[in-house]
Structures are given as structure tokens and as C-alpha cells.
Amino acid sequence: MGKSATRTGAKAESLPPCSGFEEKAVRLKAIGELRAALREWYAQHKRELPWRQNTDAYRVWVSEIMLQQTRVAAVLEHYRIFLNAFPNIEALASASEQRVLALWSGLGYYRRARMLHQAGRVVVSELGGMLPRDAEALRKLPGVGRYTASAIASIAYGESTAVVDGNVERVLSRLDGEPRDNASAWRRAQELLDARHPGEWNQAMMELGATVCTPRAPQCVACPVRFWCRAPGAEMDRPRAARKQMEMTRALIERAGRVYLVQRPGDAAKMAGMWELPECDAGGAKELCVLRHSITDTDYKVRVVSGGMKALLANRARAGRWVPIEEIERLPLTGLTRKILRKQGLR
DNA sequence: GACTCGTGGGA
DNA sequence: TTCCCAAGAGT
Numbered sequence A: 001m002g003k004s005a006t007r008t009g010a011k012a013e014s015l016p017p018c019s020g021f022e023e024k025a026v027r028l029k030a031i032g033e034l035r036a037a038l039r040e041w042y043a044q045h046k047r048e049l050p051w052r053q054n055t056d057a058y059r060v061w062v063s064e065i066m067l068q069q070t071r072v073a074a075v076l077e078h079y080r081i082f083l084n085a086f087p088n089i090e091a092l093a094s095a096s097e098q099r100v101l102a103l104w105s106g107l108g109y110y111r112r113a114r115m116l117h118q119a120g121r122v123v124v125s126e127l128g129g130m131l132p133r134d135a136e137a138l139r140k141l142p143g144v145g146r147y148t149a150s151a152i153a154s155i156a157y158g159e160s161t162a163v164v165d166g167n168v169e170r171v172l173s174r175l176d177g178e179p180r181d182n183a184s185a186w187r188r189a190q191e192l193l194d195a196r197h198p199g200e201w202n203q204a205m206m207e208l209g210a211t212v213c214t215p216r217a218p219q220c221v222a223c224p225v226r227f228w229c230r231a232p233g234a235e236m237d238r239p240r241a242a243r244k245q246m247e248m249t250r251a252l253i254e255r256a257g258r259v260y261l262v263q264r265p266g267d268a269a270k271m272a273g274m275w276e277l278p279e280c281d282a283g284g285a286k287e288l289c290v291l292r293h294s295i296t297d298t299d300y301k302v303r304v305v306s307g308g309m310k311a312l313l314a315n316r317a318r319a320g321r322w323v324p325i326e327e328i329e330r331l332p333l334t335g336l337t338r339k340i341l342r343k344q345g346l347r
Numbered sequence B: 001g002a003c004t005c006g007t008g009g010g011a
Numbered sequence C: 001t002t003c004c005c006a007a008g009a010g011t
Helices: A024-045 A057-067 A072-085 A089-094 A097-104 A111-126 A146-157 A166-176 A182-192 A198-211 A309-314 A325-330 A335-343
Strands: A244-252 A258-263 A286-295 A298-306 A320-324
Touching: A024 A182, A024 A198, A057 A072, A057 A111, A057 A146, A072 A097, A089 A111, A097 A111, A097 A325, A146 A198, A166 A182, A166 A198, A244 A335, A258 A325, A286 A335, A298 A335, A320 A325
Parallel strands: A244 A298
Antiparallel strands: A258 A320, A286 A298
16 A cells, blocks of 8 residues: 555665665665664554563563464453463462463463473573573573564563564565565564664564554555565465354353363363363253354354253263362363353353 | 464454 | 454474
């Protein structure tokens, strides 16, 4: 969008490629101007987010893990509760995995929580409770990959290391007007990095991608780096994933202040060890509600029925436990079960 | 490298 | 309503 309106006369100013034949001085000048423009934009337009209150490495670490493939809006509430329960790495390390998972409930990708917990224990038991200070060492922690290691190192410790996430990759593709493979994106990101303010720069690039240089309908007229951009608003090719549609029924069996829950196998591919309402056959029982829920590649239409033990025994529920309502919140519930219990006012 | 892992919300 | 996808990592 805004191709003709925003790029008048901008061709000569677009950012030369790193391996181009242009004069090095011209290139550096353009990069310097781009850095200044983005930095100023970020200072004015960045969102106030809880993990931006300070740059404590533990807080940054937790936020980066939660934000992996997860939207800011979904993270906000979980982050607040999680940090309240585990304000520092010692608190996290001394907690049970069940408790960590319980507070992660609803966020998805539960292996992240397990690895965060494991890493916390390693840091406390072997590193004196101090997170590693550089990206290379951070990378060795479970759940910390290339992106997260550089994000923590740059934001919390000021290390001059660039990050590439989905946002940055998209911004770089448009900026240079060519699709980039991952390796190329990391090289380019490092080249553009403002080494004087690496943490701010990295966050600014991601913020730009998240709020202006979006996958669809990007706001080029509001973009601080539009004058250097070779392909403003270029459409990104995206692989499409068709989601299956399925129906299922869950039994909400309540008796004497207790709810019947079953635990998923510890070696289940998804949500291992987490608790949920038993699945049952549709027949007969009283319908409480119908809701939609998505898990990975499937959209479920879920019927929730109330039943007594008779209904339960007629169904294919696994052996479970009667859980007092006040204890439910201590268990790691699957997102679906959490949603149902909330809707029914049980937690 | 291709797959897999969860979820809620916006277009 | 349906579909796309979001601050990745591990295998």
C-alpha cells in the first residue's frame, strides 16, 4: 500500500544491500539515518508493557519465553500472575513443576514452561542463581535458542547482538525488497544493528513489525523507515495450514463441591501430565454449553454436558480424581478445561 | 530441513 | 464463520 504516495523520489535513498557495489560511505550514512529514525520512532511509539518496566534479566527471560509464538495480549495476564508468584529465579527454581505448569495453563506450548523451570533450577544449583551474561552462554539453557539468547543478552546486558524473529524477518524482507532465508536475515540484522543501543534497537525492529510493518495491511504512511524501504507493503508469501474441524463432548461432573478430572498421560505428545475434563460420548446427558476451541491444527466445537457417575461409566473416561473446587487452580489444566470451568463459574 | 507443539483474537 | 497467525525451540 501507499506505494506511489510514500515513495516519491525515495528510490535513490533506499537502503543499499550489504554486498552491493555502492560506496561504503553512502551506505553507512543511510544506515545511520535509518537507525536514528527508528530509534526516535520507538521512543515515541513503543507500547508500555510490563516487561519493559526494567531490564532485569530474569524478567526479560520470562517474557521472552512466554512471547515465543504467542501474542502480547495473551501474555500480559499470565506474565503478571507468574511474576507475582515467582518474582525471582530462586522462587521459580524452588517451585514444583506442577505449580509452574498450573500458572502457565492457557498459554500453550507447555514444554516452554518445563524448560523454563529446568533452566531455573540449573541456574540456581550450578550458576549461583545468576543468569549467564552473554548470548553464547544463555544459549545453553534449555528452551533458550538463538533468538531468545540474543534478546536477553541485548536487552538485559547491552550485548551488541541482533535478533531475528518473525517480525524482523518481515521488516528486513520489505526493507531490502527481497525474500530472505534465515541465515541471510541474521547477517543483515547484525549489520543494521545499532551497536550503541542494541536492546532498544532489537525491540524497535520487533515493535515496528508488530504494529506498523504487519503481515497484512501494513501502515506504510506511519512507518519511520519508509524512505529507505525498497518494497513498502510487499505481500509476504505465507504457507497456508488448513485446519481440521472436529466435534467433541466433555463431561462436567460436579458433586459435593468436587469436580471429576482426568490426567493426561505423562508421555502424551500434547499437554503431557495436565488435567482436564473427561471426554465422553455425546448421548443423553444434559447440555451445559457449546464452545469453540482450537488446538494446534484443529478447530473443535465442544459440547459440555453435565453427568453423574452413570454417564461417566458409560463413557470412555480414564481413571481420574475428584478434585475439590478450591484446589482446581493448583492443578495444571489444559486450556480447554480452564476455559470451560471459567465459563461455568468454577474457577 | 520438515514437523510439532496451544491458544485466542482479529480480519 | 472461518482462517491466519504470534517476540521459537527441539527433534
